[in-house]
Amino acid sequence: xxxxxxxxxxxxxxxxxxxxQRWALLILRDLLVGPRRYSDLAAGLPGIPTNSLAxxxxxxxxxxxxxREIRSGHDRSVVYTVxxxxxxxxxxxxxxxxxxxxxxxxxxxxxIVTTASLVSALRVAAGDARSADQRRLTYTVTVxxxxxxxxxxDGVVQIEPGQASAADLVITAGPRxxxxxxxxxxxxxxxxTGAVTLDGxxxxxxxxxAAFDMPYSTxxxxxxxxxxxxxxxxxxxx
Amino acid sequence: xxxxxxxxxxxxxxxxxxxxQRWALLILRDLLVGPRRYSDLAAGLPGIPTNSLAxxxxxxxxxxxxxREIRSGHDRSVVYTVxxxxxxxxxxxxxxxxxxxxxxxxxxxxxIVTTASLVSALRVAAGDARSADQRRLTYTVTVxxxxxxxxxxDGVVQIEPGQASAADLVITAGPRxxxxxxxxxxxxxxxxTGAVTLDGxxxxxxxxxAAFDMPYSTxxxxxxxxxxxxxxxxxxxx
DNA sequence: CTGGATCCTCAACGATACTG
DNA sequence: CAGTATCGTTGAGGATCCAG
Numbered sequence: 001x002x003x004x005x006x007x008x009x010x011x012x013x014x015x016x017x018x019x020x021q022r023w024a025l026l027i028l029r030d031l032l033v034g035p036r037r038y039s040d041l042a043a044g045l046p047g048i049p050t051n052s053l054a055x056x057x058x059x060x061x062x063x064x065x066x067x068r069e070i071r072s073g074h075d076r077s078v079v080y081t082v083x084x085x086x087x088x089x090x091x092x093x094x095x096x097x098x099x100x101x102x103x104x105x106x107x108x109x110x111x112i113v114t115t116a117s118l119v120s121a122l123r124v125a126a127g128d129a130r131s132a133d134q135r136r137l138t139y140t141v142t143v144x145x146x147x148x149x150x151x152x153x154d155g156v157v158q159i160e161p162g163q164a165s166a167a168d169l170v171i172t173a174g175p176r177x178x179x180x181x182x183x184x185x186x187x188x189x190x191x192x193t194g195a196v197t198l199d200g201x202x203x204x205x206x207x208x209x210a211a212f213d214m215p216y217s218t219x220x221x222x223x224x225x226x227x228x229x230x231x232x233x234x235x236x237x238x
Numbered sequence: 239x240x241x242x243x244x245x246x247x248x249x250x251x252x253x254x255x256x257x258x259q260r261w262a263l264l265i266l267r268d269l270l271v272g273p274r275r276y277s278d279l280a281a282g283l284p285g286i287p288t289n290s291l292a293x294x295x296x297x298x299x300x301x302x303x304x305x306r307e308i309r310s311g312h313d314r315s316v317v318y319t320v321x322x323x324x325x326x327x328x329x330x331x332x333x334x335x336x337x338x339x340x341x342x343x344x345x346x347x348x349x350i351v352t353t354a355s356l357v358s359a360l361r362v363a364a365g366d367a368r369s370a371d372q373r374r375l376t377y378t379v380t381v382x383x384x385x386x387x388x389x390x391x392d393g394v395v396q397i398e399p400g401q402a403s404a405a406d407l408v409i410t411a412g413p414r415x416x417x418x419x420x421x422x423x424x425x426x427x428x429x430x431t432g433a434v435t436l437d438g439x440x441x442x443x444x445x446x447x448a449a450f451d452m453p454y455s456t457x458x459x460x461x462x463x464x465x466x467x468x469x470x471x472x473x474x475x476x
Numbered sequence: 477c478t479g480g481a482t483c484c485t486c487a488a489c490g491a492t493a494c495t496g
Numbered sequence: 497c498a499g500t501a502t503c504g505t506t507g508a509g510g511a512t513c514c515a516g
């Protein structure tokens with residue numbers, strides 16, 4: 001049995017063979033946000049070795065999850081796009097992301113938020129799209145170097161990478177944004193402690209948080225703050 | 239960045255760190271069927287190196303997805319069980335299994351069906367549980383060495399490993415059972431060609447297939463029978 | 477400058493043997 | 497039964513180099 005195969009006629013085993021390799025899930029996450037060039041992917045996946053990225057892309061293309069297209073314009077660039085079959089992975093990736101986020105309390109040392117991770121996190125959190133505001137609202141959300149443009153209209157939430165052209169409210173936050181999406185951190189405290197900075201019509205912050213839902217697991221191992229981070233519990237000594 | 243970590247504060251990345259290691263998904267699949275001993279796991283995962291199994295189990299225990307319990311009875315055995323947090327992975331594994339099965343046409347050379355894979359496949363396929371029969375029906379499904387007991391009652395389907403004690407119908411099949419669950423292969427043909435053997439009240443076969451749904455992807459790469467199997471397309475030259 | 481390929485090192489995986 | 501120990505092989509990580 002060659003590595004990568006499992007020798008079982010089983011859907012899960014086949015899925016693991018296709019996307020179980022290192023970096024594969026994150027590459028697909030980035031490509032599900034939209035088509036990306038090789039260098040975009042490399043930049044959005046800090047730490048990935050260039051040869052690993054190349055091999056993963058070749059395998060994903062081989063498996064029919066990704067297409068490689070050489071933009072024959074004046075800028076000879078190579079663009080990777082998910083195929084329809086690859087796009088069918090979205091529900092599975094969403095479920096995995098939801099599970100991972102449910103156990104994700106604080107950021108570890110040196111952990112960053114990339115544009116693709118921010119966009120897909122917001123998309124997953126808006127998945128239920130229960131209570132999007134009916135008004136036409138646009139936000140820019142920034143966490144570190146990453147930004148996402150959130151727009152609501154007719155109760156539908158749309159999230160794109162980058163900044164909104166004319167945002168009604170600009171939200172700048174650290175990773176504590178995750179607590180907000182969970183509903184653990186109330187708005188006033190967040191703003192008061194500086195965990196979140198608002199620029200614009202601050203009354204529009206409530207409809208923002210109301211549109212997203214990314215709860216914590218109710219079955220977290222050991223003590224609640226167990227993300228191997230030796231900071232204070234929740235006294236917010238930040 | 240230590241291997242296994244991705245350096246991103248992202249739910250999907252955290253999930254990949256926890257269950258992205260080789261064999262981890264299949265170990266969890268087996269444990270989600272029920273608690274298992276070390277040797278059960280080893281037997282249900284042909285080809286797994288014993289040290290890999292040991293390491294994976296230690297990691298899963300460390301991450302709080304699995305508990306290790308030493309049965310202090312007369313049979314000193316070690317039993318592994320999924321924790322509640324580990325059980326929360328079920329929706330994600332189901333989504334992955336569904337995706338993988340959607341692209342899974344024919345079995346590759348030497349690919350087998352294990353008890354755990356059969357049980358979880360049936361459980362996923364019954365997930366929608368749209369049209370389970372109202373009668374109390376019990377089946378034994380056998381594929382190769384693997385068997386599952388399927389029981390219906392009040393429109394609820396239950397699937398357990400092993401054979402049913404008194405099955406109304408015993409279904410023995412090759413991997414072509416997969417086509418049946420997809421609805422691609424109609425019952426009469428299946429029985430006529432010997433792809434499926436029935437023992438018992440054959441009229442109960444229809445309610446069986448009706449209770450499961452595991453469709454093929456509508457977006458399969460290239461030609462439909464592309465599972466690197468050089469057989470005929472669908473003339474059923476079997 | 478983009479899009480990789482190459483080379484080297486080392487950690488992880490795989491196969492088998494062996495032990496409490 | 498439930499692993500650990502050992503060793504060979506493979507793949508990942510990191511840096512550099514190269515072709516268009």
